[in-house]
Amino acid sequence: MRARQTRTAVLGALSIQPMTGYALREAIRETLGHFWSESFGQIYPTLAELEQEGLVERRGGTRTGSSAFALTSAGRAHLRTLLAEPPQADPPRNGVLLRLFFGRALGPEACAELVQDARDRAERQLAGLATERTDTDHTEHADDSPYWLLTISAGEHAARATIAWADEALATLATLAADGHGHDGEPPTSTKETP
Amino acid sequence: MRARQTRTAVLGALSIQPMTGYALREAIRETLGHFWSESFGQIYPTLAELEQEGLVERRGGTRTGSSAFALTSAGRAHLRTLLAEPPQADPPRNGVLLRLFFGRALGPEACAELVQDARDRAERQLAGLATERTDTDHTEHADDSPYWLLTISAGEHAARATIAWADEALATLATLAADGHGHDGEPPTSTKETP
DNA sequence: TGACTCATGTAAGGCGTTACATGATTTT
DNA sequence: AAAATCATGTAACGCCTTACATGAGTCA
Numbered sequence: 001m002r003a004r005q006t007r008t009a010v011l012g013a014l015s016i017q018p019m020t021g022y023a024l025r026e027a028i029r030e031t032l033g034h035f036w037s038e039s040f041g042q043i044y045p046t047l048a049e050l051e052q053e054g055l056v057e058r059r060g061g062t063r064t065g066s067s068a069f070a071l072t073s074a075g076r077a078h079l080r081t082l083l084a085e086p087p088q089a090d091p092p093r094n095g096v097l098l099r100l101f102f103g104r105a106l107g108p109e110a111c112a113e114l115v116q117d118a119r120d121r122a123e124r125q126l127a128g129l130a131t132e133r134t135d136t137d138h139t140e141h142a143d144d145s146p147y148w149l150l151t152i153s154a155g156e157h158a159a160r161a162t163i164a165w166a167d168e169a170l171a172t173l174a175t176l177a178a179d180g181h182g183h184d185g186e187p188p189t190s191t192k193e194t195p
Numbered sequence: 196m197r198a199r200q201t202r203t204a205v206l207g208a209l210s211i212q213p214m215t216g217y218a219l220r221e222a223i224r225e226t227l228g229h230f231w232s233e234s235f236g237q238i239y240p241t242l243a244e245l246e247q248e249g250l251v252e253r254r255g256g257t258r259t260g261s262s263a264f265a266l267t268s269a270g271r272a273h274l275r276t277l278l279a280e281p282p283q284a285d286p287p288r289n290g291v292l293l294r295l296f297f298g299r300a301l302g303p304e305a306c307a308e309l310v311q312d313a314r315d316r317a318e319r320q321l322a323g324l325a326t327e328r329t330d331t332d333h334t335e336h337a338d339d340s341p342y343w344l345l346t347i348s349a350g351e352h353a354a355r356a357t358i359a360w361a362d363e364a365l366a367t368l369a370t371l372a373a374d375g376h377g378h379d380g381e382p383p384t385s386t387k388e389t390p
Numbered sequence: 391t392g393a394c395t396c397a398t399g400t401a402a403g404g405c406g407t408t409a410c411a412t413g414a415t416t417t418t
Numbered sequence: 419a420a421a422a423t424c425a426t427g428t429a430a431c432g433c434c435t436t437a438c439a440t441g442a443g444t445c446a
Contacts, residue, residue, distance in 0.1 A: 004405085005290060012297040022425045036293055037286035039407055044427055076300075083301045087290030087309070091232035091435095095200060095282030097349055098231055102207040103342035105271075106278045111342070114282070146371055147298035147306070154292055154360050161356035165349050176341055199433085217397050234435055239399055261397060261442085286407095396443075407432085415424070 005088060006042050011055065011071065011079040016144065018059060018070035021047055031132075034125065034155045050075065100169075108177035112170055119166035122159040129155050200283060201237050206250065206266065206274040211339065213254060213265035216242055226327075229320065229350045245270065295364075303372035307365055314361035317354040324350050 013019065013027050021043055028038050047069055050056045055075035058067040071079070096118050103111040129152050136148050208214065208222055216238055223233050242264055245251045250270035253262040266274070291313050298306040324347050331343050 005293060009293060015297060015300060035287050035289040041407060080300050083294050083297055087294055089290060090288060092230050093285060094230040095284060097346045098200060098204060099278050099282055100342055101346050102210060102278055104339050105210060105275050144299050147295055150364050151292045151296050153363060157356040157360040161352040165352040168348060169345050236435060
């Protein structure tokens with residue numbers, strides 16, 4: 001069986017603040033974005049379910065007249081239950097490492113590009129997390145912010161680890177390339193020696 | 196659209212060595228396990244597809260009489276194409292961080308358990324990677340091993356980052372707990388001062 | 391012989407994304 | 419008035435896992 005953690009994310013987000021489905025998605029993208037994601041196709045059916053079970057209710061209204069969803073007390077209790085359940089780790093799938101593992105067929109240069117891209121992404125993420133960190137420092141939710149900072153810190157550690165690894169890997173790949181390992185099937189380039 | 200990277204994993208694994216479907220799964224679990232996973236339900240249909248497209252072929256036979264799958268030259272070419280395609284990163288979903296983000300409703304102690312579990316997992320992974328590393332050093336596939344070591348190194352960096360983060364997080368959570376933040380709804384414990 | 395491993399598949403179903411459809415409200 | 423954004427959904431489809439079904443060979 002797979003995740004079923006969408007409810008946790010939705011109830012959790014609504015526990016911070018009542019929101020419309022649309023705002024919920026934005027909040028998940030922007031605030032949980034570095035470790036979680038949900039799509040409309042998940043959010044709306046889940047909200048409908050939760051409403052029928054009496055875990056959330058509509059409260060009018062935003063400026064447009066549409067209604068925001070808020071946790072009921074049953075919903076708040078259910079959230080605590082869900083949070084206490086052991087986290088389901090979905091099986092690892094890292095496309096970069098998959099390619100790198102078979103990197104011999106690709107050649108050191110193409111692999112280096114792959115690694116450099118990963119490094120760039122990590123660098124951008126680090127920058128994004130820095131902004132989030134200052135945002136969190138200025139938030140009004142003082143009781144929540146220590147926990148939020150924990151998740152930001154996790155992202156930062158992971159990103160810095162990626163960068164450090166990438167630098168090592170790029171060095172390794174450079175020496176591989178210099179030693180004349182072309183991609184699979186290519187004859188070694190004859191390094192002409194100076195007379 | 197989602198992954199479609201099963202073919203890459205299957206063709207890649209067969210590029211190292213011809214195998215039966217069963218052995219393929221074992222190989223993916225044991226060797227790619229720390230960054231990739233496939234289930235039987237994916238592997239066999241994929242093998243059937245690839246065979247029909249002439250990218251792999253059956254060659255007899257293991258000791259049991261059943262036949263191993265091997266790459267054709269078309270298959271080898273196709274693998275290079277697939278490897279050159281940009282890696283699809285599937286959206287992040289970290290159950291631990293999801294729970295931690297809403298950790299206020301859970302309380303510092305329960306959160307600390309969560310983090311400690313994550314730390315333990317990382318520690319075990321680090322140990323596993325150490326064995327893999329020595330295995331890889333002794334492999335006959337000298338041309339492949341530099342790339343394999345790159346993926347192992349990535350895992351080690353990630354695991355060490357998790358451990359470092361966990362230690363920080365545990366310290367933070369300890370002070371939160373000491374400051375008397377029980378879980379959501381619980382009154383703060385009155386710390387009696389010594390006269 | 392019975393239990394275990396190797397080996398190959400199929401079926402059902404959950405999870406999740408993308409694309410489509412629709413309309414109100416706000417901004418330019 | 420047109421464009422952009424906010425807002426709510428549905429439908430189709432793909433990916434992937436789990437469980438089931440089956441059988442051959444191996445070892446105690």
